[in-house]
Amino acid sequence: MTGTVNHGRTGQLDDVTFDQMRRLVGLVEHDDSKDPFPVKALDAVVFVVGNATQSALFYQVALGMELIAYSGPEHGNRDHKAFVLKSGSARFVLKGAVDPDSPLADHHRHHGDGVVDLALEVLDVDKCVEHARAQGATVLEEPHDVSDEHGTIRQAAIATYGETRHTLLDRSHYTGPYLPGYVARRGGYVKPADAPKRLFQAVDHCVGNVELGQMDRWVEFYNRVMGFVNMAEFVGDDIATDYSALMSKVVANGNHRVKFPLNEPAVGKRKSQIDEYLEFYRGAGCQHIALATGDIIKTVTAMRAAGVEFLNTPDAYYDDPELRARIGEVRVPIETLKEHGILVDRDEDGYLLQIFTKPIGDRPTVFYELIERHGSLGFGKGNFKALFEAIEREQERRGNL
Secondary structure, three states: OOOOEOOOOOOOOOOOOHHHHHHHHOOOOOEHHHOOOOEEEEEEEEEEOOOHHHHHHHHHHHHOOEEEEEEOHHHOOOOEEEEEEEEOOEEEEEEEEOOOOOHHHHHHHHHOOEEEEEEEEEOOHHHHHHHHHHOOOOEEEEEEEEEEOOEEEEEEEEEOOOOOEEEEEEOOOEOOOOOOOOEEOOOOOOOOOOOOOOOOOEEEEEEEEOOOOOHHHHHHHHHHHHOOEEEEEEOOHHHOOOOOOEEEEEEEOOOOOOEEEEEEEOOOOOOOHHHHHHHHHOOOEEEEEEEEOOOHHHHHHHHHHOOOOEOOOOHHHHHOHHHHHHHOOOOOOHHHHHHHOOEEEEEOOEEEEEEEEOOOOOOOOOEEEEEEEEEOOOOOHHHHHHHHHHHHHHHHHHOOO
C-alpha cells in the first residue's frame, strides 16, 4: 500500500492506542493518499445548551468526563461560556450564551440543548474545502489560521443537515488545550476514590435525523462531498414496529473512525421517534451519540448511580429462546445483561452489547448510546424492534405517540 495509512487521531487526546480503537469502534486501515477529503478523526462534538456551567458539571458527574479547557468572560469572551471535556479520545464542548443577544441564545430558543457542530480533524483543510466547494457544499467559513502562544490551527467550516456544521481543523502545529481563546481548566468536582478512570473511551458514531425524503440526499452528500463510504442500510419490516417505522443508512470515512448513521421517518400508524425528534428540535439534527466502552456493565452501573436513566428492556427480550440461539456465547451471561437492561446482537464479524439512555434534556431529543464491540462492525440491527418498542413506551408516557 502506498500513501499514508490513517490510524486515527494522534495528538492531545492520544491516551487510547490504535489497537484499542480498533477493538472499540471497528477501526480499519485506510490509504489517505487516494482520499479526496482525508478525515483523521472526530475532533469534537460541540453542543449549545441552556446552562453550560451546570451541564459541564453533569457531564463530569454522570458521564465521568474530565474538564480540560474553558473560554468565558474572564478571558475576554463576552458572548458565551464554553467548557471542554474529554474522555479517552472523545471531546465534548458545551457552549452557553452569556450575552442575551448572543446567536447561541437564539439557537437554544429554537432547538433546545443540541449538537451544533460535529467538528472533524483533517489532514489538509484547504484540500478538503476545495473539494467540498467543487462538489457543491456550502462553505460557512473559509480556511484561515488562528494562533496563540501554543501555535496555530488551520480551520474552516461547511454546512450539513439542518443547522449543523462540520468545522474542519488541522491541529498538526498546535499544542494548546483546545483552541486559541481557550485556557486550560480543571473543575472543582472530585471523582470518588473508587470511580473508574473513565466511563467511555471514544465516540463510536453520531446519528443524524433528517426529514422525510431527505436521507438519500444526505447520504449522497457525504459520498460526494466528503468521500465517505456506505457501511449499512436498514429499511423495511426488520427494523419497524407497528408505530415507529424509519429508514436508516450509515456512512463512514475511510478508516471508519467517523461514522454517521442517517435516519428519516417512514410512514407508520402513529408518530415515530424520528417525527418526535424533528418536531421538538424544530428540524434536522444530531439525535444521539454512541459512546464506546470496554466494560459496559461497569459504565452503566456508574451512570445509574449518578442518576442517569436508561430505557427499560422487557424481560421477554431475554427470555426469548431465539435470542439465545442467535447470539451464542458472549462475555457477559444473559442473566447479567437482563439485570442491567443491556441489549446484545451478533453479526458475521462478532457481537456487540448496547444500551440507550432516556433523553438527557427537557425536550425529547438528544440521548446517548453505550456500545461495547467484540468484533461486530454493525449497529445492533437485531435489537431495533426491542429498542423502538422501549422508546414508544416513553413516547406514550410523554403523550407524543
